[in-house]
Amino acid sequence: MNTTISPLKIILFLLGFVIIGLPFIALLLSSLAAGWRWPDLIPASFSFRAWDYILFGSARTWQSIGTSLLIALIVTIVNVVLAVPAANALVRFQFRGKWLAEAILFAPIIIPPFVAVMGIHLTFLRFGLTETILGVVLAHLSPTLPYMVRAVVISYSTLSTERENQARMLGAGPLLRFYYIVLPHLLPGIAAGASLSILISLSQYLITFIIGSGQVVTLPILLFPFISGGDPAIGSAYSLMFAGMAILALLSLDVALKNYYKKKGVRSNGEGGE
């Protein structure tokens, strides 16, 4: 049996190295290199110059991270508020024109959102929304909302109405029912949607550039000049930071969700279960 396992593991390991290992090693080495000449496989000398520059030398790094996270956060909160009632309607009601609502909500997954943003650009200009955070937030909504709706729809479709009906008979109003029964059940779906929403918002370049006109500086806007023919060490350091920020945002959401369930588990045990 071992003979069938080992070649498989070797192939997987090699693929893993090429797909995951090599890119990160290249980014890391390049960010730490003080000049990396061909054909040296390892840079001749190392320095922390690039990291020093992006972490301490330029206040714009932290400002841009703040702007990126602020935009992603607002976009995600708005998405949750819009998506939960919509998902409720899509899962629990049969009504005329449902296919149309679905087509409208999921259209931005297929039709590239920058088409709509370029089209609406001059109108945004007239309303004074360009070069503002609000304008960029509005522009980020259509590429992210469909994923949030989809995630919450999946959660809603596994929630039966029985427990809500029990709560109703015990006299719980709609708000209480939502808070104690629906919301806890939806949380994993909301968290999955929020991960996608944050990830997509963080990595937008074109849409932010068109509406922000270079005045709303998110991390991708700050990064671009460095990776398109700028200083490779700084470009690599920023790239690692950018990728790290996306991964960290996802991980912290994951951890927050696990903590929530742990606390909840303890509490319902303390109250003697359900």
Next chain:
Amino acid sequence: MWRKSKPYLLLLPATGTIVLLFFGGLFDGLLKSLGYFPAIGERQLNLDAYTNLLASDSFWDSLELTVRVAAISSLLAGLLGGLLAIALFLLNQYSEDENSRLWHRLFQLPLTIPHLVAGYVIVLLFTQSGVISKLLASVGMIDEMTDFPVLVNDPFGWGIILAYTWKEVPFVLLMVYPVLARIQKSWREVSRVYGAGNWNFIREIALPIMMPSWIIAVFIVFVFTFSAFEIPFLLGVTYPGMLPVYSFQLYTDGSLSDRPEALAVNIILALMTICLGLATYYFSKRWNVMKGWE
């Protein structure tokens, strides 16, 4: 009355937002592509932008590049993703260890990497003075930097193809693997009773089961690559650019009179993605693909 209108009221905020910001933008762009600029006194609708565009070589060159890059990268991502899915599946069948879950998560990493970073990774690895070239030189396979082929900022689009293949392999894996995971262990045992080896099992059982969702995954990657901007902007050449890059160049570099053409490119792009998207949707419903991964 309340029962009847409730779903509509619940849907209103979300659909209203999309209609206003997204379809409003599409419509706004459509009007302007038809030459409707009330701000500068243009109220006549005409098809000038479209006729100019369809008569220009740059549009057709750009379209050709877009189709070529999207087709090659979706096929490559499909092949690699499919192979990985089968490899992970076999690993899971033979060993009960938790490692296969870890592998699965690890291979998902490129999905979370922003497009610009993915593009820059390709720059670092595949330029003539890049890491791969250094690697080949150190094992003596090439003598000069110029022996390494031009793969980044090349007119064929290899750099863009490499970047998208890297980004989308995990996506194909994500779509295909759950379908394979539904294959019961007992099927493998039954097939062994009838004398099927690994290869027979893959060909007769695993491949047919994963085929519908594999085709849909490749199709989705194709549509996504079709409307790509960041990666071709970074890794492409000035001429020809992929359609979104071409439109952006017309929109920002040209004069005000080029803007209707930029928006016309967008409308054509949107129409193409709608057709491709509808085809994908039709076949995924018909083959019941989505059931596999929900």
